[in-house]
Amino acid sequence: MKKRKSRLPVIVDILTHNSIGSQEELSKQLAIRGYIVTQATLSRDLKMLRTTKIATDMGGYRYIIADSERLSNEPFAKTQNTVQSSLHPAALSLSVSGNLVVIKTRNGYASGLAYDLDMLESQHILGTIPGADTVFAVVNETSSRKDLFNLFQSFLPQSVLDAAKHQFLGEDNE
Amino acid sequence: MKKRKSRLPVIVDILTHNSIGSQEELSKQLAIRGYIVTQATLSRDLKMLRTTKIATDMGGYRYIIADSERLSNEPFAKTQNTVQSSLHPAALSLSVSGNLVVIKTRNGYASGLAYDLDMLESQHILGTIPGADTVFAVVNETSSRKDLFNLFQSFLPQSVLDAAKHQFLGEDNE
DNA sequence: TGAAATAATAAATATTTATGCGTTTTCTAT
DNA sequence: ATAGAAAACGCATAAATATTTATTATTTCA
Numbered sequence: 001m002k003k004r005k006s007r008l009p010v011i012v013d014i015l016t017h018n019s020i021g022s023q024e025e026l027s028k029q030l031a032i033r034g035y036i037v038t039q040a041t042l043s044r045d046l047k048m049l050r051t052t053k054i055a056t057d058m059g060g061y062r063y064i065i066a067d068s069e070r071l072s073n074e075p076f077a078k079t080q081n082t083v084q085s086s087l088h089p090a091a092l093s094l095s096v097s098g099n100l101v102v103i104k105t106r107n108g109y110a111s112g113l114a115y116d117l118d119m120l121e122s123q124h125i126l127g128t129i130p131g132a133d134t135v136f137a138v139v140n141e142t143s144s145r146k147d148l149f150n151l152f153q154s155f156l157p158q159s160v161l162d163a164a165k166h167q168f169l170g171e172d173n174e
Numbered sequence: 175m176k177k178r179k180s181r182l183p184v185i186v187d188i189l190t191h192n193s194i195g196s197q198e199e200l201s202k203q204l205a206i207r208g209y210i211v212t213q214a215t216l217s218r219d220l221k222m223l224r225t226t227k228i229a230t231d232m233g234g235y236r237y238i239i240a241d242s243e244r245l246s247n248e249p250f251a252k253t254q255n256t257v258q259s260s261l262h263p264a265a266l267s268l269s270v271s272g273n274l275v276v277i278k279t280r281n282g283y284a285s286g287l288a289y290d291l292d293m294l295e296s297q298h299i300l301g302t303i304p305g306a307d308t309v310f311a312v313v314n315e316t317s318s319r320k321d322l323f324n325l326f327q328s329f330l331p332q333s334v335l336d337a338a339k340h341q342f343l344g345e346d347n348e
Numbered sequence: 349t350g351a352a353a354t355a356a357t358a359a360a361t362a363t364t365t366a367t368g369c370g371t372t373t374t375c376t377a378t
Numbered sequence: 379a380t381a382g383a384a385a386a387c388g389c390a391t392a393a394a395t396a397t398t399t400a401t402t403a404t405t406t407c408a
Contacts, residue, residue, distance in 0.1 A: 098273035
């Protein structure tokens with residue numbers, strides 16, 4: 001049975017949009033989607049994806065995807081575009097410095113947010129790199145701050161945008 | 175016995191400069207430095223530090239420190255400044271884009287390199303965020319490329335610098 | 349086609365990590 | 379100084395994860 005190829009993107013998707021704390025949990029989520037595998041296989045899958053379990057600030061754990069898997073390889077671009085265009089609830093703050101946007105998230109959510117940001121396929125964002133609770137996004141040199149503001153308007157909660165508004169109006173406003 | 179406070183920075187130091195693949199290994203390294211603790215305690219320590227085990231491309235595993243612990247809290251600034259000013263052997267390449275420096279490292283070493291870069295406390299580097307094999311460093315807007323070149327000259331191997339030299343001489347050379 | 353090589357997987361097991369609980373130490377406020 | 383609370387810790391064990399081994403499916407190519 002060679003389901004691995006189709007399964008890995010699904011795992012990425014699950015981990016990105018859910019808080020999965022163990023391989024058993026993941027197994028159940030996969031089962032729902034028609035993939036029946038043992039924990040042993042998941043251990044290998046996760047190693048392959050360079051997934052990693054990290055403590056959340058809720059006291060538990062959560063699997064997140066390491067950056068390089070998404071930054072360079074990007075073999076999973078077109079999963080099952082589950083990007084709900086709803087505003088991203090895990091975002092805490094946003095700031096801009098030069099061609100760089102820094103988004104702080106609740107711990108464990110950076111990966112998911114970066115993923116969703118990627119999925120927008122905006123010409124204004126050249127690439128993202130998530131940590132555990134921080135996303136760096138590199139901005140296209142030709143994009144204006146107004147472009148960015150518009151982009152994030154449909155992506156981040158109003159409260160976050162409000163707090164960051166001055167960032168988009170300062171100098172360099174093209 | 176309340177050694178935790180003094181132990182945590184040592185753990186950060188050990189994980190930063192060594193490839194530690196299990197809590198047993200870490201325990202041994204700590205013992206060498208005079209900290210005798212059980213695995214149970216290390217499990218708690220590592221959770222507290224938001225440390226995480228990630229697959230290396232050597233087929234094994236390695237603990238790395240999550241970014242935010244170092245980015246925001248930074249309670250461990252002045253550990254035992256074990257920053258050997260020797261050139262960083264894990265660095266593979268360096269590139270500059272705008273106010274951003276991107277350093278590629280061997281897998282698992284980004285965290286350590288970012289840590290050492292932080293330790294330089296250069297005014298030219300505002301902050302770093304490590305992934306598994308990539309470090310993003312945000313550059314002070316007022317720093318010149320020449321400043322950067324000088325900075326990295328004493329930090330990265332000559333071969334890496336050579337390959338990146340043109341990056342510092344192109345446009346925007348102040 | 350069919351033999352050999354490769355890859356994916358499960359089952360069982362080994363290894364590693366997390367945690368409940370009881371004890372001791374440290375801290376805090378009186 | 380001392381009671382009470384909080385934090386740190388070890389021990390034992392539970393829970394989770396990684397790996398060994400064997401099996402089956404898939405690919406390759408003669």
